[in-house]
Amino acid sequence: MQVDANIMEEIKIFLQAIGLGGIMSIVYDVIRLTRRILPRGLVWISIEDVCFWLFFGLLFWNMTYCYMDGELRFYVILSILLGVVIYYSIKKTLKKRMKLATMKWKERFHKKGE
Numbered sequence: 821m822q823v824d825a826n827i828m829e830e831i832k833i834f835l836q837a838i839g840l841g842g843i844m845s846i847v848y849d850v851i852r853l854t855r856r857i858l859p860r861g862l863v864w865i866s867i868e869d870v871c872f873w874l875f876f877g878l879l880f881w882n883m884t885y886c887y888m889d890g891e892l893r894f895y896v897i898l899s900i901l902l903g904v905v906i907y908y909s910i911k912k913t914l915k916k917r918m919k920l921a922t923m924k925w926k927e928r929f930h931k932k933g934e
Contacts, residue, residue: 841903
């Protein structure tokens with residue numbers, strides 16, 4: 821059974837929107853990390869946030885304009901949110917695993933040191 825070309829296009833848009841949400845999350849995490857390393861004032865933080873939202877807003881607009889003829893589809897917004905949720909759930913899982921691994925390593929080295 822052959823899948824309709826329109827359905828394949830919608831699936832492509834759906835996956836791209838998930839990717840956009842994940843990339844947005846990664847970029848904002850990098851911005852937050854740099855804020856912790858190099859503290860900034862409220863004005864600079866505001867400028868960073870405006871640039872972040874302008875950049876990703878333009879990417880979103882480009883996606884809707886090029887692929888959806890300017891039509892806003894609700895599932896695309898949900899797909900972006902799904903990308904964010906997937907990213908943060910993977911990040912949370914990796915954080916837990918890293919914490920467990922470091923605890924095991926600390927126990928091993930602590931026992932060897934005694």
